Amino acid sequence: xxxxxxxxxxxxxxxxxxxxxxxxxxxxxxxxxxxxxxxxxxxxxxxxxxxxxxxxxxxxxxxxxxxxxxxxxxxxxxxxxxxxxxxxxxxxxxxxxxxxxxxxxxxxxxxxxxxxxxxxxxxxxxxxxxxxxxxxxxxxxxxxxxxxxxxxxxxxxxxxxxxxxxxxxxxxxxxxxxxxxxxxxxxxxxxxxxxxxxxxxxxxxxxxxxxxxxxxxxxxxxxxxxxxxxxxxxxxxxxxxxxxxxxxxxxxxxxxxxxxxxxxxxxxxxxxxxxxxxxxxxxxxxxxxxxxxxxxxxxxxxxxxxxxxxxxxxxxxxxxxxxxxxxxxxxxxxxxx
Amino acid sequence: xxxxxxxxxxxxxxxxxxxxxxxxxxxxxxxxxxxxxxxxxxxxxxxxxxxxxxxxxxxxxxxxxxxxxxxxxxxxxxxxxxxxxxxxxxxxxxxxxxxxxxxxxxxxxxxxxxxxxxxxxxxxxxxxxxxxxxxxxxxxxxxxxxxxxxxxxxxxxxxxxxxxxxxxxxxxxxxxxxxxxxxxxxxxxxxxxxxxxxxxxxxxxxxxxxxxxxxxxxxxxxxxxxxxxxxxxxxxxxxxxxxxxxxxxxxxxxxxxxxxxxxxxxxxxxxxxxxxxxxxxxxxxxxxxxxxxxxxxxxxxxxxxxxxxxxxxxxxxxxxxxxxxxxxxxxxxxxxxxxxxx
Numbered sequence: 001x002x003x004x005x006x007x008x009x010x011x012x013x014x015x016x017x018x019x020x021x022x023x024x025x026x027x028x029x030x031x032x033x034x035x036x037x038x039x040x041x042x043x044x045x046x047x048x049x050x051x052x053x054x055x056x057x058x059x060x061x062x063x064x065x066x067x068x069x070x071x072x073x074x075x076x077x078x079x080x081x082x083x084x085x086x087x088x089x090x091x092x093x094x095x096x097x098x099x100x101x102x103x104x105x106x107x108x109x110x111x112x113x114x115x116x117x118x119x120x121x122x123x124x125x126x127x128x129x130x131x132x133x134x135x136x137x138x139x140x141x142x143x144x145x146x147x148x149x150x151x152x153x154x155x156x157x158x159x160x161x162x163x164x165x166x167x168x169x170x171x172x173x174x175x176x177x178x179x180x181x182x183x184x185x186x187x188x189x190x191x192x193x194x195x196x197x198x199x200x201x202x203x204x205x206x207x208x209x210x211x212x213x214x215x216x217x218x219x220x221x222x223x224x225x226x227x228x229x230x231x232x233x234x235x236x237x238x239x240x241x242x243x244x245x246x247x248x249x250x251x252x253x254x255x256x257x258x259x260x261x262x263x264x265x266x267x268x269x270x271x272x273x274x275x276x277x278x279x280x281x282x283x284x285x286x287x288x289x290x291x292x293x294x295x296x297x298x299x300x301x302x303x304x305x306x307x308x309x310x311x312x313x314x315x316x317x318x319x320x321x322x323x324x325x326x327x328x329x330x331x332x333x334x335x336x337x
Numbered sequence: 338x339x340x341x342x343x344x345x346x347x348x349x350x351x352x353x354x355x356x357x358x359x360x361x362x363x364x365x366x367x368x369x370x371x372x373x374x375x376x377x378x379x380x381x382x383x384x385x386x387x388x389x390x391x392x393x394x395x396x397x398x399x400x401x402x403x404x405x406x407x408x409x410x411x412x413x414x415x416x417x418x419x420x421x422x423x424x425x426x427x428x429x430x431x432x433x434x435x436x437x438x439x440x441x442x443x444x445x446x447x448x449x450x451x452x453x454x455x456x457x458x459x460x461x462x463x464x465x466x467x468x469x470x471x472x473x474x475x476x477x478x479x480x481x482x483x484x485x486x487x488x489x490x491x492x493x494x495x496x497x498x499x500x501x502x503x504x505x506x507x508x509x510x511x512x513x514x515x516x517x518x519x520x521x522x523x524x525x526x527x528x529x530x531x532x533x534x535x536x537x538x539x540x541x542x543x544x545x546x547x548x549x550x551x552x553x554x555x556x557x558x559x560x561x562x563x564x565x566x567x568x569x570x571x572x573x574x575x576x577x578x579x580x581x582x583x584x585x586x587x588x589x590x591x592x593x594x595x596x597x598x599x600x601x602x603x604x605x606x607x608x609x610x611x612x613x614x615x616x617x618x619x620x621x622x623x624x625x626x627x628x629x630x631x632x633x634x635x636x637x638x639x640x641x642x643x644x645x646x647x648x649x650x651x652x653x654x655x656x657x658x659x660x661x662x663x664x665x666x667x668x669x670x671x672x673x674x675x676x677x678x679x
Contacts (some may be wrong), residue, residue, distance in 0.1 A: 077426065111459035122456040127425055128458060132449050139450060140420010145419055147424040149378065150403070156422075169445070172415025179410070334460035335494050337516035 004200060006274045008252050012222040018231040022295060023057045028070055029288050030227050030305050032062040035086045036312040039093060042102060044259040052104055055116040058086035060256035063092035063284035064189050067229025071237050077125045077156040079136035082117045084129030087159050096311055097319035106326040134160055134167030139185040141173040144184035155183045155240040163194035165210055166202055178214045181245035185236050191255045196269045207236035211248030223251030254278040353538045358360040360393045360530040362504035366511035367502040371401055376427060377515055380407040380416050381433025390435055391530055417443035421450045424466035429515060434470040437524055438484045449521035452495030455672050464520045473526040473564045473614055474662050480650035491591040495543055498592040502566035504534040506589055509543030526564035545565045546593035554584035557672050560599055560625055561585055563665060565612040572668035581676050591621055595664040600632035607638040608675050612663050617645025641674050
């Protein structure tokens with residue numbers, strides 16, 4: 001493990017924070033709390049051997065999904081990643097059908113045939129999570145081309161991690177997006193690790209430099225600050241709707257858990273001190289709650305939200321546990337439309 | 338008109354039929370579909386003013402404009418991915434991949450994205466896109482511009498793979514592919530672009546997954562695909578002089594494969610040869626031979642024989658390249674030995 005400083009890799013760009021009603025920020029807290037509780041329950045399902053396969057937890061990165069998706073309309077598109085539960089929930093997916101999909105049940109978003117890494121939900125504009133790292137750069141860009149050809153004012157958002165910048169597809173797609181001024185926003189969740197390898201070992205130059213090389217409008221933001229993410233994203237969305245073309249949003253963030261639920265011993269690739277620095281000082285829920293309290297909101301509100309969300313998650317887990325598996329006849333359905 | 342009707346007499350019989358080339362048939366199909374459906378567009382390298390390197394789309398940009406005949410960078414993976422995303426969100430893209438050899442660059446998008454999206458989403462998302470590309474050797478283009486890699490995509494559930502052999506089939510199947518709700522790959526034999534054949538002036542669409550008997554016969558079935566259909570028809574003529582009556586069956590698509598027609602023909606003739614321009618090992622000939630062996634076993638008088646491209650990187654030197662592709666002579670020899678008439 002190469003010795004490296006703890007904390008943000010680069011200073012985020014200055015952001016003009018949007019003027020929202022406190023209730024709207026509180027709604028974002030609730031969304032983040034829901035993702036946190038969902039992921040904690042998913043982890044519990046895994047460790048208690050009630051979930052098949054494994055899953056990649058989004059805990060620590062909630063402000064990115066929520067800040068981005070709160071700036072979108074329901075008919076805007078997103079493409080997601082293997083670490084995608086947060087994106088799906090933030091875009092409007094429901095807890096019960098999400099858990100049902102994680103457990104491979106017929107009531108899941110994909111009738112149990114996609115699983116944790118492939119949740120798609122047309123009704124909320126979710127074109128699907130993708131288990132090929134960087135695999136959806138083309139899909140999101142194609143959705144943006146479709147938007148432009150149809151004369152719509154939708155936007156397409158491509159979520160991916162810093163690891164995806166090692167894949168060539170992003171560069172081919174981003175080049176065309178800028179050439180043709182497509183309404184696509186590439187949201188790079190820089191959690192610093194390509195699985196078990198820090199990106200200082202995998203990425204030459206700067207991360208933003210990759211998009212800047214195409215002349216794409218590029219912003220970097222503190223991905224732990226949902227107000228900052230939302231504020232920047234709102235501007236990028238408005239810009240895309242005006243036909244001003246693609247953008248690249250680099251979100252500095254951190255995953256509090258391992259690459260996947262089974263990644264328990266992480267000492268060979270990152271230190272406990274580093275994890276502690278992020279968990280204690282840069283937890284997106286704590287940051288937003290702290291700021292809202294400074295604005296005069298009482299602390300008990302957050303506990304009440306967390307508790308309500310926890311009960312909702314419990315009920316959704318129970319729904320999924322009780323739900324039936326798909327009938328055997330499902331196995332060769334939907335191979336062809 | 339019946340699909341079983343021999344096509345080469347159509348023009349004579351029917352005043353509504355004229356002779357056009359394979360390339361013209363493809364162009365007509367795409368142009369007709371673009372006129373009837375504003376969602377259809379073409380994206381690829383040098384498709385607009387250049388009309389593709391083979392000039393198949395020549396002039397189309399004049400009618401449809403550069404917004405619908407889109408010249409792309411040399412980014413096969415990128416345009417395949419863009420095709421998938423556009424298809425998922427209401428468009429009908431035709432992604433043009435200049436040489437079949439370059440589908441290797443689109444593999445993640447075709448295999449992991451296009452093919453699986455409908456299934457993985459529990460039937461909610463659809464990818465109605467066409468990937469149009471070429472196949473076929475003997476153009477003196479060496480190992481990276483001559484391969485017939487249709488078996489690669491035929492291996493993957495969720496994709497349809499069409500391999501037309503005549504202008505008539507090329508037009509009818511292209512129109513079907515564009516209207517299909519699934520990702521369809523079409524491999525066009527580049528040596529067939531100037532092949533002429535009868536094509537009706539009125540509109541028609543052919544179903545994907547239905548084989549066509551190109552010549553009826555009694556003694557041996559030759560299952561031939563794409564470029565090999567003309568080879569098989571020539572062989573059948575030569576065999577006829579030796580008193581061997583060969584039936585030539587063209588599957589027209591490898592996925593879905595019209596197993597029934599192939600098996601019925603083999604049952605009737607009791608002998609079968611499969612010829613395809615893909616590499617012989619682990620290829621289309623192996624799959625079709627297995628289908629026939631399984632379905633017609635008790636009717637066969639001899640093992641099913643196969644002829645594919647030689648398992649070598651396709652050489653540049655013309656005399657060497659010609660050795661790698663099945664020829665009428667090779668097919669005649671094989672058929673004669675199979676029929677015990679050497």
